[in-house]
C-alpha cells in the first residue's frame with residue numbers, strides 16, 4: 001500500500017534567523033530611550049502600548065548593581081517605575 005504525498009511542499013525554514021527591525025526599534029526605545037521616527041510601525045507599536053493595553057502594570061525589577069534606587073519596567077507597557085520603599089512601585 002502506498003500513501004499519497006501531499007501536494008503542498010514542506011515549509012521552507014530559514015537557516016539563518018534574522019532580527020526583526022520592528023522589534024529592534026521597540027527595544028531601542030525601551031532600553032536606550034531612542035524615539036522611533038513618527039509614522040513608522042515602531043512608533044505606532046509604542047503608541048498603541050500606551051493606549052490602554054496595560055490595565056495593571058506588571059513590574060519587572062531591572063535594578064543593576066550600583067544603582068541607588070530600585071528600578072522596574074512594566075512587562076506589558078514598558079513604563080519605568082521606581083521603588084516606593086513600601087514594597088510597591090511608583091511611576092516617577
Ligand SMILES: [Zn+2]
Pocket residue numbers: 054056057058074075076077078079
Ligand atoms: Zn504597564
